[in-house]
Amino acid sequence: MxxxxxxxxxxxxxxxxxxxxxxxxxxxxxxxxxxxxxPPARIESLGRTYILGNDVFSREELNQRYGRTHREHWTLERVGCLPPSHSIYQWQNVRGEATTSAFLEWGNRYIGYSLSGGP
CATH class of the missing domain: 1.20.5 (Single alpha-helices involved in coiled-coils or other helix-helix interfaces)
Incomplete structure (x- = not known):
């Protein structure tokens, strides 16, 4: 050469x-x-820090996690993203308030995270 x-x-x-x-x-x-x-030990969503839990769900299990009356007022929404392509989901109500748990989409699984610290 x-x-x-x-x-x-x-x-x-x-x-x-x-x-x-x-x-x-x-x-x-x-x-x-x-x-x-x-999956990371901590994620941030909507200005809050969540720590990794032990729960792993499929999409069907996540949709059935709460009863029908709960789903009438709360919807599972994509609220963020962890690069390169992992979405973060949370249950939110009409006013935009979120529950204390978040779910990281990792492949075909949804890994549960819980709110870290107090209010």
């Missing part, structure tokens, strides 16, 4: 490595963890 082509290839490889490392660093800072392949 001629000398200029080798230099261009090396510069391109270094650029790709730098982009990958910056992306990994950003994802680790958002997840607040080195392991970005598991």
């Amino acid at each position: 001629p000398f200029p082509a080798c230099r261009v290839l090396r510069a391109g490889a270094l650029t790709l490595v730098a982009i990958f490392l910056v992306g990994l660093g950003y994802t680790m800072s958002v997840y607040r963890s080195v392991n970005v392949f598991t």
Whole structure:
């Protein structure tokens, strides 16, 4: 390979490595963890901090979690996103008030989080 082509290839490889490392660093800072392949221990939604619980639900279980009378006044709404593509859901009423639990969509599962701290 001629000398200029080798230099261009090396510069391109270094650029790709730098982009990958910056992306990994950003994802680790958002997840607040080195392991970005598991749900984070804390998430923030609607200005509140939620901590990881032990509950894992399917979408059907989440919809059936509350009785019919509760669902008439409360709806499960997407209130945020955890990059790159994990949605955060909460039960909200007509006035926009949310319950003390949040659910992180992780694949086909919904992982429960509970409100951290007091009012």
